[in-house]
Amino acid sequence: MARTPARGLVSLALALIAIGAIGLAVYGCKRPATEPAPEPPTEPTPPAAATQTYEHIRGRIAKMPAPPAQDFQIHHEAIPGFVNREGKIVGMNEMTMPFPQAEGVSLEGFAAGDAVEFDFDVDWSRSGLPHRLTRITKLPEDAVLSFEQTGDGGN
Secondary structure (H helix, E strand, C coil), X not given: CCCCHHHHHHHHHHHHHXXXXXXHHHHHHCCCCXXXXXXXCCCCCCCCCCCEEEEEEEEEEEECCCCCCCCCEEEECCXXXXXXXXXXXXXXXCEEEECCECCCCCCCCCCXXXXXXXEEEECXXXXXXXXXXXXXXXXXXXXXXXXXXXXXXXX
8 A cells, every 4th residue: 555645744743742742741750859749738627526625714704694684704814725616726815705504504602703713615516605604613812814815816
């Protein structure tokens, strides 16, 4: 069978394409020594555990509830290890915030201005406020509390 010029051009074009592809593959596999290896992809932050517990937090009672309201508030010290909804440690600056009481927690004998130590839990799946006061005790009247900012507090 005789070779036609068109068939020769097609063969030449295919040969050039193959050589170009091999050249690109070899060049692409070589990384200059100064180029750092790519970073592995970061894993998304896992969601926070169902419930986190914070213990021995100190503060001062800012507001006592007047029945039937449940507006109990504590001005608490900073909580550096506070974990947000996404499971990231963001900390929490000192602030005044409401604390609904868990079942069995009594505020009897407490008054606005009392220095206290308390525990609370956070359940991000809870409807309404995710946190609940789980324990509270009075500190001595001369207890010194620190209401200083510790950073961005997760903001």
